[in-house]
Amino acid sequence: MLDYERRCAEIIDQTALLASSLDGADLSIAVPTTPDWTLNQLVRHVGHAHRWADLMIRERVTEIPYDRNGAQQLASYVGEQVSDVVPWLLEGAASLSEALLAVDPDLMIATLGGHPGPRAWSRRMTHETVMHRWDVTNALGVAFDLDAEVARDTLSEWTALALPYAFMRWPAETAPLLGPGRSVHLHATDCEAEFVIDLTGAAPVVRQGHEKAAVALRGPVVELVLAVYRRRPVDGLEVFGDAELLDLFLDRVRF
Missing domain, CATH: 3.30.1050.10 (SCP2 sterol-binding domain)
Incomplete structure (x- = not known):
C-alpha cells in the first residue's frame, strides 16, 4: 500500500486534479452522488476537511474535536466562482501535507480508531479527496483517471x-x-x-x-x-x- 510520504503527496496531487476539473464549471449545479450539496458546497466540504485535519495535527490534539469540523456546515456557500474557491482549496491541501510531514507519523495525537493520527489522517484525507474528486468529475461529465496503486x-x-x-x-x-x-x-x-x-x-x-x-x-x-x-x-x-x-x-x- 502507499507509504506515508506518498499519501502526503497525494493529498496535494488529488486536490490539484480536482481543482483542474473545475475550470469553467458552474458551481451551482447539484452533485448527483452527494444530492444535498451543490458543486460549490462539495468543494468547500473537501477544503474544510483538509483544514480540520491540519488543525488537529498542528495543535497535536489528544482527542478529535468534532465540534471544530466545518466540513458539514455548508449552507452559506452559494454564488461563488471557481476563482473564489480554487486557491483556497489548494492552499488547504498544501498546508495539511506540510503539517503531516513535519511530525512523526506514529505520534499518538488525533488518534482515529486507536491508530496514530498523522498516519491515519494522511490516509483518510487522501481517499476523501479521491472519492470527492470522482463526485466532481461525474457531476461535470469529465473523465476520471486514478492510478491503480492509489x-x-x-x-x-x-x-x-x-x-x-x-x-x-x-x-x-x-x-x-x-x-x-x-x-x-x-x-x-x-x-x-x-x-x-x-x-x-x-x-x-x-x-x-x-x-x-x-x-x-x-x-x-x-x-x-x-x-x-x-x-x-x-x-x-x-x-x-x-x-x-x-x-x-x-x-x-x-x-
Missing part, C-alpha cells in the same frame, strides 16, 4: 475504516449481513488487490488474499472502489455466487 490503497482503507464504521454506526441495518457461510470476496483484475470479508462472526473480519467466498466481485480496482463506495452499480463487473448477499451488503454498508 485505488488499491483506497479499497484497502475502505475495508479498514468504512466497513467497521458501518457495522458500528448502523448495527440494526448491518446485522442481517452476518451469519453462517456469509462472506464477500473483492478481487481486482488489474493489480494485486484481493480482500475477503468474513461475515460469519459477530463483526466483519477482513483478510487479504484469495479465498472462496459466498459471493465474489471481480473487476478493475477503480471500479471496485466505486462499487463499494456506492458510486456505481455492479453491472458490468463479474459477480460469482450469492448476488443477493452482495446487493444487500453494498446497500447496507455505507460511509
Whole structure:
C-alpha cells in the first residue's frame, strides 16, 4: 500500500486534479452522488476537511474535536466562482501535507480508531479527496483517471475504516449481513488487490488474499472502489455466487 510520504503527496496531487476539473464549471449545479450539496458546497466540504485535519495535527490534539469540523456546515456557500474557491482549496491541501510531514507519523495525537493520527489522517484525507474528486468529475461529465496503486490503497482503507464504521454506526441495518457461510470476496483484475470479508462472526473480519467466498466481485480496482463506495452499480463487473448477499451488503454498508 502507499507509504506515508506518498499519501502526503497525494493529498496535494488529488486536490490539484480536482481543482483542474473545475475550470469553467458552474458551481451551482447539484452533485448527483452527494444530492444535498451543490458543486460549490462539495468543494468547500473537501477544503474544510483538509483544514480540520491540519488543525488537529498542528495543535497535536489528544482527542478529535468534532465540534471544530466545518466540513458539514455548508449552507452559506452559494454564488461563488471557481476563482473564489480554487486557491483556497489548494492552499488547504498544501498546508495539511506540510503539517503531516513535519511530525512523526506514529505520534499518538488525533488518534482515529486507536491508530496514530498523522498516519491515519494522511490516509483518510487522501481517499476523501479521491472519492470527492470522482463526485466532481461525474457531476461535470469529465473523465476520471486514478492510478491503480492509489485505488488499491483506497479499497484497502475502505475495508479498514468504512466497513467497521458501518457495522458500528448502523448495527440494526448491518446485522442481517452476518451469519453462517456469509462472506464477500473483492478481487481486482488489474493489480494485486484481493480482500475477503468474513461475515460469519459477530463483526466483519477482513483478510487479504484469495479465498472462496459466498459471493465474489471481480473487476478493475477503480471500479471496485466505486462499487463499494456506492458510486456505481455492479453491472458490468463479474459477480460469482450469492448476488443477493452482495446487493444487500453494498446497500447496507455505507460511509
